[in-house]
Amino acid sequence: EAGVTQFPSHSVIEKGQTVTLRCDPISGHDNLYWYRRVMGKEIKFLLHFVKESKQDESGMPNNRFLAERTGGTYSTLKVQPAELEDSGVYFCASSRRLAGGSGELFFGEGSRLTVL
Amino acid sequence: KQEVTQIPAALSVPEGENLVLNCSFTDSAIYNLQWFRQDPGKGLTSLLLIQSSQREQTSGRLNASLDKSSGRSTLYIAASQPGDSATYLCAVEDDYKLSFGAGTTVTVRA
Numbered sequence: 744e745a746g747v748t749q750f751p752s753h754s755v756i757e758k759g760q761t762v763t764l765r766c767d768p769i770s771g772h773d774n775l776y777w778y779r780r781v782m783g784k785e786i787k788f789l790l791h792f793v794k795e796s797k798q799d800e801s802g803m804p805n806n807r808f809l810a811e812r813t814g815g816t817y818s819t820l821k822v823q824p825a826e827l828e829d830s831g832v833y834f835c836a837s838s839r840r841l842a843g844g845s846g847e848l849f850f851g852e853g854s855r856l857t858v859l
Numbered sequence: 860k861q862e863v864t865q866i867p868a869a870l871s872v873p874e875g876e877n878l879v880l881n882c883s884f885t886d887s888a889i890y891n892l893q894w895f896r897q898d899p900g901k902g903l904t905s906l907l908l909i910q911s912s913q914r915e916q917t918s919g920r921l922n923a924s925l926d927k928s929s930g931r932s933t934l935y936i937a938a939s940q941p942g943d944s945a946t947y948l949c950a951v952e953d954d955y956k957l958s959f960g961a962g963t964t965v966t967v968r969a
Contacts, residue, residue, distance in 0.1 A: 747902075778957070785863070786903075786948070786959040799955060834902065845955045848893065852902035 745769065747851035749835050755857045761823040764854045766835030768817070774838040774845050775818050777810060781831035789833075791845075792818060825858045832856070861886045865949055865960035873968050878936040880963045882949030887927050893957070894923050894934050895948040903948065907934070939967045 748767045756762050768775045777789040789808070790800040794815035803810070807826070812818040822829055832853040838845045862885040872878060882892070891910045895903040907916045907923040909932070915924045920937040936943055946964045950957040 774955070776957075785961050786950075786957075788956045788958075791955050802956070836903075845890075845952060845957075847905050847908045848957065849905065850895070850903040852900075 747835055747837050747849050749833075749851035749854050751854055752852065753855045753857070755859065756825055757859055758827055759824045761821065762825055762856060764820045764822075764833050764835075764856070766818045766820070766851060768835070768837030769839075769849055772837035772839050772849075773815070775812060776836040776838075776845075776848065777818070777820055778834045778836065778850075779831050780834070781828070786834065789820075822856070825856075827858050830856055830858045861889075861951060861953060861958040863949060863951055863958050863960040865947075865963050867963060868961065869964045869966075871966040871968060872939055874939060874941060876939055876967075878934075878939050878943070878965060878967075880934040880936075880947050880949075880965070882932040882934070882960055884930045884932075884951045884958070886953065887930050888953060889927065890952040890954075892923075892925055892932050893950050893952065894921075894932075895950065897946045897948060897962070906947075939965075941967045941969045943967050 750765045775792040780786045788802040791798045792812045809821045834853045836848040836850045838848045864883045866881045893908045894906045909916045909925040922935045925932045946962045948962045949960045
């Protein structure tokens with residue numbers, strides 16, 4: 744069974760540009776999450792999809808971030824325009840359970856974003 | 860707001876020694892607690908998941924305990940090996956969101 748895959752693994756962009764990160768969850772996992780770690784800080788929750796619906800986007804830092812999950816399959820996270828403080832590692836995770844908690848989460852290897 | 864603390868921040872032990880990693884959290888209303896391992900430049904690998912109704916979970920040389928009322932979990936790794944060198948992260952789940960600690964970086968010396 745393929746794991747959670749993320750693309751690109753590393754992206755370097757100039758301040759003000761746009762970047763789109765992609766996540767392919769494990770097949771059959773309805774729950775999809777985005778987390779990020781910025782330099783020197785703990786990993787923080789960004790948002791949670793159940794199938795194609797946003798269940799919780801309380802962790803999204805501002806309206807420069809837009810997440811979508813087309814048809815309940817893969818997800819994209821767009822940052823537009825990127826700022827220096829957006830640099831960090833963006834992790835995607837997926838899980839199967841829908842009730843009583845998310846159960847065991849499976850993480851991708853992350854997309855490292857560097858904004859210059 | 861949930862706060863998760865991991866002590867120590869770093870640990871270096873000789874091969875064969877047992878490892879004890881501590882995690883504490885401030886809000887006991889959690890669904891579960893999960894321990895992860897992260898190797899440099901890699902993603903997070905789930906090690907053990909303890910449901911809120913459970914007190915411990917075991918997998919091979921790993922054993923994790925959970926005391927929800929006191930807000931503590933401990934990860935024990937028996938007979939450490941150089942391959943156990945990594946960063947270990949504790950995370951508690953509340954309402955489908957994980958709150959992470961900063962991690963404990965473990966070095967096992969051959």
